[in-house]
Structures are given as C-alpha cells and as structure tokens.
Amino acid sequence: MVKRILSYLLPIKIYQRKSSISKKLEVTWNKGQLVLDSENTNYSYGSLERILRKGLLYIGFDRIKKFENVLVLGVAGGSVIKTLTQEVKFKGKITGVEIDETAVEIAKKFFELDQIPNLNLVVDDAFEFVLKTKEKYDLIIIDVFQDTKMPNFLFEDFFINRVNFLLQVNGFILFNTMVLSFTDKKRNATYKTKFNDNYSVRLYPKVETHNELFTIKKLA
Template identity: 45%
Template sequence: MIKKFLSYIMPIPIEIIPSNVSDQLELTWNNGKMVLDTKHTNYSYGNLQKVLRKGLLKIGIENINQMQHILLLGVAGGSVVETLTKEFKFENKMTGIEIDPIVLKVAEKYFQINTIPNFEIILEDANKFVTETNQLYDLIIIDIFEDCFMPDFVYSEIFISNIKRILKPKGYILFNTIVLNKIDLEKNKSYKNQFENSKFVLQSFPNIDDKNELFLIHKEYE
C-alpha cells in the first residue's frame, strides 16, 4: 500500500502490458487509485470514468435504476461498471462486449470485474455482436477505442442502424467520442444527422475533459 500513498505525490507505474488492439496497456497508481491507460489516453478509472459519469447523471439515477438490461460496448477495466454498481446501485443485468482478451485479463486481475454478479462479459467484436443479437436494451453505452482512436465502424450507417434496432422504446444511447482534429468534428456532425427524426432526441456535450464529446440519445417513440 506504500505505492498507493505515494501516488498522491506522483503517479507510480505498476506494469506495462503489450496489447494487439491498443499497442500497450499501462497500469498506474494515481491519486490513490489504480488507473488503466494506453500510451495516449485513459482507458479506465481516470478521466474516462468522470466523462461517462457525467452522461449517466444526465439520464438520472432514478431512470437508470428502472432499467432491466444495460449493454456496454467496450469494457476495458470496467470503470463504468463500478460507477453503475457502487454509485448508482444498479442491480439488474449488465452485458459487456470487449474485443481485447488482454484488457479483460487486466480487468479481472487488477479490478476484479469478474466478481460482479450482475455483469456478464462477452469476448466479441462489438460490430459483429450488434449485427447478430436480437436482445433489446434500455441503455447502450458506446465507448470503443483503440488507444486514442475510434474504429470507423462506430460511425457507419449499418452499425448505427443496428444500435437503433436493439434499443428499447424510451431507451438511451450514451456515446463517448474523442475530437482531436477537424476530421473528427466532421464525423461527429455526420453522426448527429443520423438521429435527426422525430423518434430520437440527441444532446451533445462537447469539450468534456478537453477532448471528449459525449452524445446522449433518447428514443422517445417506437
């Protein structure tokens, strides 16, 4: 625990782990908390947890606790799962989809994500999963990164169409994006346009933690 206490003075590196998906994963004690990073961005239990927490609070604790099934596309260390279970006291079903087997091993070893009784982890490509599933979800959290980059499929019409299909009426989508340049800005503008109809209401929250833009989408009608 000495490293934990010293981390209030300076970050204390713990381990660097190679990953085929994200190049490398970095575990660090920072301000008394274990965080998971890549070379260029936070993956779990740091600023990312704060970003997604803001989106969840926009939905509201009462609304979330009435939900039956939450889908997480992109798990990493599982910080959003911690927020939902410990802070929001969510007790119903959560399913997490993660493509990187290395990051799941890290999440189990360092963050005990496999001990959460109402959370199921599936090792799968998120694009493939949403294409094939017929399950409906009350909330879909999209947080898919390869280091600080987002795969192109998350912006594709097919992926977005599948997300709409598996979202329950009155359900929510929470989509975390990163804006590093003008190309990213244009991608986000195009993304917004795919929800411009009477069925969905989209709110955007730019410049969260400097570079993140968060989309909160509510499916108001069937």
C-alpha cells in the same frame, strides 16, 4: 499502500502488458486510484471514469436504476460498470463487450470485474456482437477506442441503425467520442444528423477537454 500514497505526488506504474489490439496497456497508481491506460490515453478509471459518469448523470441515476438490461460496448478496465453497480446501484443485467482479451484479463486481475454478479463479460468485437445479439436494451453505452482512434464503423449507417434497433423505446444510447481535430468535430456533427424525429439527441462538448458525449433517447 505506500505506492498508493506516493501516487498523490507522481504516478506509479505497477503493471504493463503488450496487447495485439491496444499495443500496450498499463496499470498505474494515480492520485490514490488504480487506472488503466493505453500508450496515449486513459482507458478506464481516471478521466474516462469521470467522463462516462457525467454521461450517466445527464441521463439520470434514478432513471437508470429502473432499467432492466444494459449493454456496454468497450469495457477496458470496467470503470463505467463499477459506476453503474456501485453508484447508480443498478441491479439489472449488464452485458460488457470487449474485443481486447488482455484488457479483460487486467480488468479481472486488478479491478475485480469478475466479482460483479450481474455482469456478463463477453470477449468479442462490438460490431460482430450487435449483429448477433437477439436481446433489446434500455441503455447502450458505446465507448470503443483503439488508443486515441475510433473505428470508422461506429459512425456508419449500418451500425447506427442496428444499435437503434436494439434499443428499447424510452431507452438511451450514451456515446463517448474523442475530438482531436476539426475533422473529428465535423464527423460528430454529421453523426448527429443520422437520427430522425423518433430520437432526442443531445451533444455535450468539451467533457474533460478532448471528449464529446452524446445522449440519444429513443422516443418511438
């Protein structure tokens, strides 16, 4: 409790682990809240929680509450899952996919992700998972990073088409991207053109300074 109070003055690191995927992961008290960070960016809670919460608000909490099946690609500490279950009050099935086993262990130990009854947590590569799954989803949240880098496959036609196939009609994709350069901005502009008239695509720039959010609704 003392560390939590002191964290309003300055961040207090309480745990650190090396990771083969993310190099280094840290759990820190920051402004009274436990957050998970990689070496150079926030992975869960903190600013990332605010970013994805805004995305869910853009889609609409009441609409999401009526969904049956949600897929989260890139779980880390699980802040968006906490938002779904605690704020949105989503009672349907959540499948969380995270490649970093160390992040999953931290998520269970410090953020009690294993206490969420409607969550199925899967340690797997996001690309591999979308190839294998036979389910369809009402909401697909894509939040896949390795520190500040986004894997190239997220922006390639094969992955985009596969995710679109897994999405139910009237379902949504919420895609969190990081924009640190003109190249990243150009990449996002190209990504937006990948969707035809069967989709309604909205881009929300400068969410928490360096992030751009896409919401993509499947119309037919």
